Amino acid sequence: MKKSSWSESGALWWTLTILKESLNKMKILIVFVLLTLAFSACDAKSPGLKKCSEGWTGFGRKCYTYVAEVKPWAEAERYCQALGGNLASIHSNQTQALLKKMGKISGSYKRTWIGAQDATQNSVWLWSDGSVFDFSLWHSGEPNHGRGGREHCVEMNYGVEVLWNDAQCSTNLYFLCQKPAHTPPICRI
Known part of the structure; x- marks a missing residue:
């Protein structure tokens, strides 16, 4: 049996060290590639941000669109629900x-x-989305339940101050729809 010389064992040690470093670098590269692939499957530019469809304007957690056709209040609500x-x-x-x-x-x-x-009940204002009626910008003298008490729906952009007014729900007006903003998936690894 031949004994190894110091130079052979030193060379072997050196070769193993280089091989070990190369493997560590390869592991880092593989992890980097896998992370890149995982994040490219998600919206990596803005994970978790709210987004709206084309034609909708985002604000807070909602998306809004103005519908430039006139309908009575109930039909406008059904249109928005659709x-x-x-x-x-x-x-x-x-x-x-x-x-x-x-x-x-x-x-x-x-x-x-x-x-x-x-x-449903006079002067108990409700939002059609079920949220609390916690804010209002009524025009002076409104709501007045005018036209013999038949004004039960709210319009905005009324009068010189463009504030709110109660109006007959059968009136054909333009309308604004809202829907929850879409949240892209958040990438978790």
Whole structure:
């Protein structure tokens, strides 16, 4: 049996060390490639951010669209439901400002249905999406349940101040729909 010399065992040690380092680098490369592939399957640019379909405007956790055709309130609500939402509910001045802007057509504000109504019980205002009626921007003297107490649905962009008014639900107006924003999947590895 031949004994190994120091130089042979040193060379073997050196070769094994280089091989071990190469394997470690290869492992790192494989992990990097796998992570890249996993994240490319998700929306890596903005994981968890809310997104809206084309033709919809995102704000907060909702998407909004202005429908430039006129319908009575109940038909407008059904139209919005067919799109996966409801007539818009407004809970802040910021949302009001956005929706007011969306309702400006040909340089003027158009009377526009939003999702509030008190048809179930007079003066108990409800949003069609079931959210709490915690905000309002009524025009002076409104709501007045005018026309013999037949005004039970809420329009915005009313009067010079473009605020809210209770109107007859059978009136044909433009309308604003809202739906929850889509959340792309968050990548978890």
